[in-house]
């Protein structure tokens with residue numbers, strides 16, 4: 001890829017809108033994500049996180065606005081450089097863990113046998129399921145499925161990762177491992193977009209966007225967002241509520 | 255077009271079913287049960303029975319490959335793996351061809367078992383040397399069924415709806431294509447409709463091969479039309495693939 005020469009933001013979204021029939025799921029959203037960072041998307045149920053991610057990975061076509069990944073519009077060719085973890089663990093239930101991960105490595109173009117074996121092992125090791133690699137997905141617990149799903153989405157080592165609530169159902173110990181790994185990837189220049197509900201994830205992100213009704217109501221580093229509330233003890237949760245309230249007051253005064 | 259993607263998908267489809275033992279048993283045993291029932295529902299050795307085998311073989315070739323593919327494909331949509339595939343670099347064309355190949359291999363095994371069982375265990379009459387022609391012809395019928403399954407699954411939102419489509423696709427064909435009553439004795443309007451149903455050609459071809467001992471070239475017209483059905487339906491299937499994933 002041209003990523004060596006490309007120095008601009010990893011993701012650049014301009015005035016993006018998408019609606020399902022009459023429902024505005026993403027509304028005039030603009031966004032820039034620099035390379036090599038973890039970017040968190042937070043917001044209540046139905047605020048448009050999944051829709052935004054599906055737009056970014058090219059599953060949905062924008063009604064208005066533009067998307068650029070590494071300076072290029074989404075295309076089938078670009079999709080090789082993208083890893084996508086859907087919100088619901090989407091796996092072949094009859095197949096084993098290793099077979100699932102191997103399949104996604106193949107269709108993402110990891111052709112070399114030895115290379116693929118290595119990458120598949122690394123991905124399964126990361127989610128700590130190597131001893132159970134021959135088990136069918138059918139026999140796994142909910143959190144384990146979520147972990148396999150994560151392994152499938154990053155086995156081809158993409159420079160861009162889109163993870164829709166990757167830590168749901170994952171136990172706290174493993175969550176710590178995940179974040180160490182994500183931050184390690186960041187250091188190697190991998191850009192990660194993560195949607196989440198937990199403040200624990202949010203605190204790990206380099207930058208955050210608060211989403212509400214398809215709009216970004218605030219964006220910044222976790223520190224900046226907490227500061228904006230004016231309270232020194234404020235948590236990210238407080239910050240989110242603060243922005244929601246101030247947005248509603250803004251609407252009323254209009 | 256990427257042969258390695260196509261092959262990866264085909265391989266995965268086969269693996270999935272092979273690991274599901276119960277499904278494999280069901281797929282293989284049920285057609286045999288049906289053929290056996292057919293055999294013993296006729297009193298004695300009647301020539302009527304021998305005339306009933308070819309249409310039923312053709313119908314099962316189409317029906318079972320259609321059901322197997324339709325339901326599997328729909329599961330792929332409902333379990334979300336289709337969404338993953340759609341986000342990947344695999345093209346829609348590679349996907350349809352990959353599934354086609356995968357289900358084709360399975361449907362083929364099924365069909366071979368049924369044909370051999372019908373001929374050897376049940377002693378169905380067949381023209382001398384027709385066995386391999388029956389199998390090759392059945393392969394073409396299966397291809398149409400597989401494509402039809404992928405295509406129709408685009409119109410169902412869940413497995414329940416897909417199951418409802420099965421009688422809709424199959425019964426008109428059974429009634430109008432000569433399984434129960436010869437097509438040429440029906441009204442012109444119905445005969446005209448039958449012209450657009452693949453099963454008509456499948457049954458004609460199978461009967462000619464099995465009972466009249468005709469060669470593949472003699473049924474070239476039927477083979478040609480069935481191949482055309484397969485091509486047109488697979489294009490439609492590729493076009494409708496986006497649905498449900500987005």
Ligand SMILES: Nc1ncnc2c1ncn2[C@@H]1O[C@H](COP(=O)(O)OP(=O)(O)OP(=O)(O)O)[C@@H](O)[C@H]1O
Pocket residue numbers: 020023025043044045046047048049050051052087500
């Ligand atoms: N396929 C769809 N058809 C119609 N409306 C949809 C569809 N998918 C999502 N929506 C609507 O779009 C809005 C945004 O949904 P989205 O899934 O993006 O929310 P989310 O922020 O991911 O929520 P959650 O936290 O529950 O995952 C919701 O109001 C939802 O009802």
Ligand SMILES: [Mg+2]
Pocket residue numbers: 049050051087164
């Ligand atoms: Mg969501």
